[in-house]
Amino acid sequence: MSEFRMPSLGADMESGRLVEWLKSPGTEVERGDIIAVVDTQKGAIEIEVFEDGVLEEILAEPGEEIPVGRTLAYIRAPGEPGRERRVAEKPKPESEAKTPRTPATAKPTPSATVYPPSIPGVHMTPAARRLTAEHQVDPSTLKAGPDGVIGLSEVQAAIGAAPTPLEARPKSKARGIDPGEMRRAIAAAMMRANREIPHYYVTLTIDMTRMMNWLAARNAERAIEDRLLYAAPLLRAVALSFAKFPDLNGTFENGAFVPADRVNIGMAIAVRGCGLITPAILDADRHDIDTLMTKLNDLVKRARGGGLRSSELSMGTATLTNLGDRTADGLMPIIFPPQVAIVGCGQISERPWVVEGEVVARQLMEITFAGDHRASDGRRGAQFLSHLASLLGKPEGLDGAGI
Numbered sequence: 001m002s003e004f005r006m007p008s009l010g011a012d013m014e015s016g017r018l019v020e021w022l023k024s025p026g027t028e029v030e031r032g033d034i035i036a037v038v039d040t041q042k043g044a045i046e047i048e049v050f051e052d053g054v055l056e057e058i059l060a061e062p063g064e065e066i067p068v069g070r071t072l073a074y075i076r077a078p079g080e081p082g083r084e085r086r087v088a089e090k091p092k093p094e095s096e097a098k099t100p101r102t103p104a105t106a107k108p109t110p111s112a113t114v115y116p117p118s119i120p121g122v123h124m125t126p127a128a129r130r131l132t133a134e135h136q137v138d139p140s141t142l143k144a145g146p147d148g149v150i151g152l153s154e155v156q157a158a159i160g161a162a163p164t165p166l167e168a169r170p171k172s173k174a175r176g177i178d179p180g181e182m183r184r185a186i187a188a189a190m191m192r193a194n195r196e197i198p199h200y201y202v203t204l205t206i207d208m209t210r211m212m213n214w215l216a217a218r219n220a221e222r223a224i225e226d227r228l229l230y231a232a233p234l235l236r237a238v239a240l241s242f243a244k245f246p247d248l249n250g251t252f253e254n255g256a257f258v259p260a261d262r263v264n265i266g267m268a269i270a271v272r273g274c275g276l277i278t279p280a281i282l283d284a285d286r287h288d289i290d291t292l293m294t295k296l297n298d299l300v301k302r303a304r305g306g307g308l309r310s311s312e313l314s315m316g317t318a319t320l321t322n323l324g325d326r327t328a329d330g331l332m333p334i335i336f337p338p339q340v341a342i343v344g345c346g347q348i349s350e351r352p353w354v355v356e357g358e359v360v361a362r363q364l365m366e367i368t369f370a371g372d373h374r375a376s377d378g379r380r381g382a383q384f385l386s387h388l389a390s391l392l393g394k395p396e397g398l399d400g401a402g403i
Contacts, residue, residue: 001056001074001075001076001077001080002051002053002074002075002077003071003073003074003075004035004049004071004072004073004074004075005069005070005071005072006038006066006067006068006069006070006072007047007068007310007314008068008069008314009038009040009042009045009310009313009314010040010042010185010189010313010314011188011189011192011193011336011337011338013040013041013068013185014067014068015065015066015067015068016038016039016040016045016065016066016068017038017039017040017063017064017065017066018036018037018038018039018060018061018062018063018064018066018072019036019037019038019039019044019062020036020037020062021035021036021058021062022034022035022036022037023035023036023055024055025055025056025057025058026054026055026056027054027055028052028053028054028055029049029052029053029054029055029075030049030052031049031050031051031052032048032049032050033048033049034046034047034048034309035047035048035049035055035073036072038066038310040185041181041182041184041185042181042182042185042277042308042313043182043306043308044306044307045308045309045310045313046307046308046309046310047309047310048309048310048311049075050311051075051077052077052078053075053076053077053078053080054075054076054078055073055074055075056073056074056075056076056082057073057074058072058073059071059072059073059074060072060073132155135155135159137155137158137159141158142154142155142158182271182274182275182277183274183275186275186276189336189337190334192337193334193335193336193337194334196337197252197335197337197340197372197374198372198373198374199334199335199370199371199372199373200370200371200373200377200378200381201332201368201369201370201371201381202368202369202371202378202381202382202385203330203366203367203368203369203385204366204367204369204382204385204386204389205364205365205366205367206364206365206366206367206388206389206392206393207353207362207363207364207393208230208348208363208364208365208392209362209363210393210394210395211230211233211392211393211395212230212348212363214395214396215228215230215233215395228289228290228293229293229296230348231293231296231322231324232289232290232292232293232296233289233392233395233398234320234322234345234392235265235267235281235284235292235296235320236284236285236287236288236289236292236398237388237391237392237398238265238284238318238320238343238388239263239265239284239285240285240391240398241384241387241388241391242263242265242285242317242318242341242384243263243285244387245380245383245384245387246259246260247259247375247376247380248318248340248341248371248375248376248380248381248384249263249317249318249341250317250339250340250375251317251338251339251340252337252338252339252340252372252374252375253338257340257374257375260317262282262283262315262317263283263284263285263286263317263318264280264281264282264283264284264315264316264317264318265280265281265284265316265317265318265319265320266278266279266280266316266318266319266320266336266339267279267280267281267296267299267300267319267320267321268319268320268321268322269299269300269303269304271303271304272304276321277303277308278313278316278319278321278336279299279302279303279308279309279312279313279316280311280312280313280315280316280317281295281296281299281312282311282312282315288399289398289399299312316336316339317339318339318340318341318342318343319333319335319336319339319341319342319343320342320343320345321333321342321343321344321345322344322345323344323345323346323347324347325347325348326347327346327347328346328347329346329347329349329366330344330346330366330368331344331346331368332344332368332370333368333370334370335370335371335372339372340371340372340374340375340376341369341370341371341372341375341376341381341384342369342370343367343368343369343370343388344367344368344369344370345365345366345367345368346365346366346367346368347365348363348364348365349363349364349365350362350363350364351364367385367388367389369381369382369384369385
């Protein structure tokens with residue numbers, strides 16, 4: 001019998017509110033099945049199970065705020081006998097049984113905040129739930145905003161409270177994401193990273209001309225909706241590079257580096273009005289460029305509109321952040337703990353470059369590798385960038401099964 005616990009969905013997460021169970025006790029489950037939805041500062045997250053079995057017993061009810069690591073349910077392995085769930089009645093103390101109780105004025109005792117239950121089809125942000133609990137507002141009387149979300153402004157309108165400047169900010173169109181909560185989550189993660197991780201940085205300018213010409217030739221044969229963005233071959237090259245350098249792919253936990261057995265690349269995705277979220281594409285080194293393009297489009301859509309899975313937020317082994325076009329030439333990325341590496345890419349721009357002794361116009365991109373000095377050093381980071389540059393310089397080779 002295994003315990004299904006509240007997962008950590010980020011370095012900043014301490015707890016999450018259980019929104020609903022999607023499976024009932026006695027239901028068979030398979031690895032990857034979504035069995036519950038949990039609300040966090042990053043929105044509503046679908047929680048997966050990572051083993052086959054039977055959902056034996058549920059220990060938490062919707063509406064409860066659950067600390068990370070607490071047991072949510074028991075999962076019985078196939079063929080394993082069921083778990084006895086007999087609750088023994090507590091015997092009354094002898095003095096209580098013999099002596100009749102005299103009525104007394106009950107003293108008020110402090111109690112934990114009881115969060116309102118979820119409303120079918122409507123999402124309420126964590127901050128809004130806290131406010132409804134504090135002011136005893138019936139959530140069924142609240143009207144959701146235009147994005148289908150009940151946020152602070154909707155609750156404040158119901159109780160007649162004036163919003164604070166932070167709470168008055170417009171909510172993101174992304175379902176279930178509160179801008180204030182998201183900013184606090186990002187701040188907590190970045191403060192931890194700067195406090196705990198001794199960063200080092202190495203930067204390399206890479207000639208992307210051959211890559212962009214190759215991409216243009218491939219896209220010329222495709223319908224508009226099937227065309228590739230350069231983010232897809234870039235992601236594949238980064239994933240293959242981390243597979244080549246396993247000592248940079250993993251996490252730093254309990255004072256030691258823990259290498260990962262998979263390459264799960266977190267993608268920094270901008271959510272309008274909120275900041276960045278970094279869900280991972282799992283086993284990124286095992287997918288070809290077209291598959292990665294499909295997965296990347298799907299990930300961006302779900303990150304901005306709701307529906308991310310717990311594995312995508314908790315199983316990242318390294319991160320890629322790409323500024324895109326018409327932005328800046330470079331950046332100094334911050335590692336997302338407990339990972340030990342992140343790759344940051346600036347815009348691709350046409351600049352002078354020396355080729356075979358002549359100055360010519362080429363499409364260049366600055367790539368920065370940030371590493372954790374507890375796990376590696378600058379020389380290793382430079383070797384990683386050199387290998388990445390060689391892959392990006394031969395884009396036709398990226399379509400193979402591996403390099």
